[in-house]
Amino acid sequence: MFGVIVPGKMVQTELVQISENQIVCNIPDHENVHHIVVFLTGQTPIPDNYGAAIYLSWPGSGSEQSWTLLGHVTNEKPSAMFKISGVKPKESGNGMNSVAMSSTCAQLGIAIESAAEIYNQTPASNTVPSNLANFQEFSFKMCENLFNYISSFSIKREQIHFAASETFVPMSALQGWYKNFLRKIDNDPNFWKS
Incomplete structure (x- = not known):
């Protein structure tokens, strides 16, 4: 029913069943x-x-396994990618039973649960990968659109008819801002949050 991909490894489809669900x-x-x-492999629907x-359960979390x-x-939503770097388990009661596991391997657990239960649970923070590439692309396109x-x-200077209520900004200032913005987003895509 399920497949697991760990980048750089073979696809895992032969998982170990530890209970009915x-x-x-x-x-x-x-x-x-x-x-x-x-x-989901598509062979059997949920x-x-x-x-x-x-x-996810990490090794070395004590005698009681926490998930x-x-x-x-x-x-x-038949597939999902999860960011797991930096995620450590918290002591909590949840839907996974404790199982014996190697002290050198993390373990991925999949539990069939009611949709109501699933939608009411809150995943660990920072487990869903960001759409950083999409954000960067959006930022570039937005700035390019503004510039254009x-x-x-x-x-030209000789075409300017001064109106008392208008302010003029030299194009060189806009070009400087645009180059600076592109440099900042290349160095730190989240610079705008600070």
């Missing part, structure tokens, strides 16, 4: 894993009004 798989070399993709909650909710997949729009109104 729970399966797990080991994530070896977890220190070097930053993202995990979970998807039952109506249900979904699959995706959990961190990453998110979910459903028939309507303002440039379309440019006139």
Whole structure:
């Protein structure tokens, strides 16, 4: 029913069933894993009004295994990519049972749960990868559009008819701002948040 992709590794489709509605798989070399993709294979759909909650457990979390909710997949959303770098489990009661696991592997758990339960759960912060490339592309296009729009109104000095209510900005100032903005977003795409 499910497949798991760890970048740089073979696709995992043979997961271990630990109960009627729970399966797990080991994530070896977890220190070097930053993202995990979970998807439905299409062979068997999830039952109506249900979904699959995706959990992660790190090794060395003590005698009791704790799980961190990453998110979910459903028939309507058959795949998801989760950012796991920096996510550490919190002690919490949740839908995954404790299972014996290697002290060297992280473990991914998938639990079939009702849609109501899944939609009421809050995944761990920073587990969904950002759309940084989309944001950068949007920023470039927005700035380019602004620059082209303002440039379309440019006139030569001798064509200027001064009106008391208007202010003029030299095109060189706009060009300088545009170059500075592009440099800043290349260096730190989140500079605008500070």
